[in-house]
Amino acid sequence: MRKATGKLAKVSGKNAKVDSKLLYDEWANDYDNDLINEYGYIAPKLTVDKFKALVLKKNLKIIDVGCGTGLVGQALYEHGYKNIDGYDISPEMLKIAKQSKFYKELRQIDLNDKPTNLPKNYDVLICVGSFGYGALGPIAIRHLIGLVKSGGLLFIFMNAEPFKSQNYQKHISTLETQSLWSVNSIDDYNYMSKLDRPGKLIIATKN
Numbered sequence: 001m002r003k004a005t006g007k008l009a010k011v012s013g014k015n016a017k018v019d020s021k022l023l024y025d026e027w028a029n030d031y032d033n034d035l036i037n038e039y040g041y042i043a044p045k046l047t048v049d050k051f052k053a054l055v056l057k058k059n060l061k062i063i064d065v066g067c068g069t070g071l072v073g074q075a076l077y078e079h080g081y082k083n084i085d086g087y088d089i090s091p092e093m094l095k096i097a098k099q100s101k102f103y104k105e106l107r108q109i110d111l112n113d114k115p116t117n118l119p120k121n122y123d124v125l126i127c128v129g130s131f132g133y134g135a136l137g138p139i140a141i142r143h144l145i146g147l148v149k150s151g152g153l154l155f156i157f158m159n160a161e162p163f164k165s166q167n168y169q170k171h172i173s174t175l176e177t178q179s180l181w182s183v184n185s186i187d188d189y190n191y192m193s194k195l196d197r198p199g200k201l202i203i204a205t206k207n
Contacts, residue, residue, distance in 0.1 A: 024090035040193030060123035066130025073102035131158035160198035
């Protein structure tokens with residue numbers, strides 16, 4: 001099976017050190033083609049399949065964190081979820097997401113920093129592919145939890161390599177100990193059909 005090359009390789013491996021905003025701005029126009037056609041990227045589909053099985057009300061207020069060009073928004077929209085906002089660090093990615101018309105509101109924000117002046121009343125949060133080297137780090141999980149109403153679900157899909165090397169399980173368990181959320185499941189998936197790319201799908205409930 002082939003190996004990651006180009007910009008995907010830059011955000012792969014524990015030695016990856018990138019400026020996320022700069023890299024994703026440069027990648028924006030080729031991102032969908034690179035991931036879907038070159039690597040068979042299926043993380044949005046995997047996550048939204050679980051999402052639609054658990055989130056039965058279509059009018060709930062959804063935040064897509066790290067929305068990028070809108071791949072997750074598109075998958076949600078096609079299943080009838082149309083009350084979606086999106087946050088991303090890259091203004092160039094957001095320009096493409098805006099053209100898609102899948103989102104009600106889009107904002108440029110780095111959620112490694114503690115967010116201010118953001119709604120904290122989302123019914124559901126979905127975040128696909130935004131945690132990892134050079135992107136969102138473990139500290140950002142706490143910030144994501146803060147965006148969601150008590151009782152709301154969070155779906156976080158991430159690469160399994162940083163999950164292990166950066167000990168995400170410890171951070172996840174600490175947040176449970178602090179009664180900030182309750183983890184419902186952590187499941188393993190390979191999320192690129194043309195690469196060996198193990199991932200973790202975390203589903204949790206805001207306490």
